Amino acid sequence: MSPRGRLHPSRPEPLRVRARRLPPPRERLIHIAREGDTWDLLGRRYGVFDRHLQAWNKDQIGWTLEPGERVSVWIEPMIHDAARNEGPAAGRAALIPAGAHSLGTPQSGRLVAGVQVPPGEGYERRYPNSTWGTTFAVRHLVLTLDEFRQTSGYLGTLMLGSMSFRRGGRIGPHVSHQAGRDIDIRLPVRAGFPASQPATHKHLDWDATWKLILAFARSGAVQVIFLDYAVQRELVHRARRNGVSEPQLRELFQFPAGRHANRGLVRHSPGHEGHIHVRYACGPFEPTCGD
Ligand SMILES: [Zn+2]
Missing domain, CATH: 3.10.350.10 (LysM domain)
Structure with missing residues (x-):
């Protein structure tokens, strides 16, 4: 047992994280x-x-x-309710177990009762050991991936990078990814590009990239998507040419307000040229999840 009894508490351990909402007593x-x-x-x-x-x-x-x-x-009564009432979940998402939730923030948090992204058609999990997340995030992810595959016309395979370890915590060089809400996804690439190689903007299938970002935005479950500012610029220009409205572009992208502007679902982050980093919001039954 650790000196302060934190690893093997004889009673429920007090919450040591800043909670977004005050959690109900256990x-x-x-x-x-x-x-x-x-x-x-x-x-x-x-x-x-x-x-x-x-x-x-x-x-x-x-x-x-x-x-x-x-x-x-x-x-936790709220989490227990969520674990009992599966909630609305369609398709394969309905098979994802309930009850997996975040404790703390993506930058210093953990994952409780984590659920793993299942294998599926149209995508590959590069690191299955770190493809665990909250019920909320994994269900939405599976729904979005399936919808993208069925409606985008993209024939390639999406490469899923790291989400979180089964119990969260730090993963190698990543600053976040600690609480089951973050996942890296290589952007759709043009036919013939090797499946396992990292992509740059030169290799992107722009039409499919646009549809992928739109699919995540439409899920309503995503808090932020990180993507390099120059790639945003290219996407916005192409979308404009295809008649996408300015209000919709403003809602989706930080470009052209500047790479530090507090605007848009898609935000600049260095190193996110060939992949997006999708951060899911806290689920409705996650009182211990923090931002
Ligand atoms: Zn990432």
Whole structure:
């Protein structure tokens, strides 16, 4: 056990993150263990860390779980509601388990009961070990990827980069990606470009890139998309030529207001020339998720 008991708290640990909304107090619930139950499975069902479950119960039932044992679970009522009521989810997204949520911010947060982006048609997961996210983010991502594949006419494969580790936390050189809400996606490339190579703006399929960004914007679930300012400029020029209205362009892009302007869903970030970085908003049932 750590000196301050943070790793194996004997009671629910106090929240140490700045929450966007004040979280409701935790409530205790008793789960009667059944054949096949594991700490991991129960953690996912109730949206809590399995090591916390173990710590809350070790005095009564030890570290192993037997059928018939009474397991104390300290739930966040809102998260528990979300875990029970699957909510509106269409298509493959309905198969994504509920209860995965963010703790803290993308820059210094964690992911609780994380869910993994499933394999699917039209995209590839480059790093499956770091393709975990919140229920809200992963469901929306799957819906958007499927919609893009069905309606864009793009025949290539989208390469998904890192999202988060199963339990969040720092990933290599990334500053964010810590709380299950960020994902890097290589932009659609022209036919013949190698599947696994990083792309630059020279390799982009501009029409498909536009449609991809539009699909993410329309999901209504995205907080910000990072994309190099010069690439934004090119996209805006092309969209104008295709008759996209100025109000819509202003809503979507930071260009031409300047790369530091507080405007548009798509914002400049260096190094995002051949890929976008999509950050999902906090889900409606994530009181511990912060910005
Ligand atoms: Zn990124």
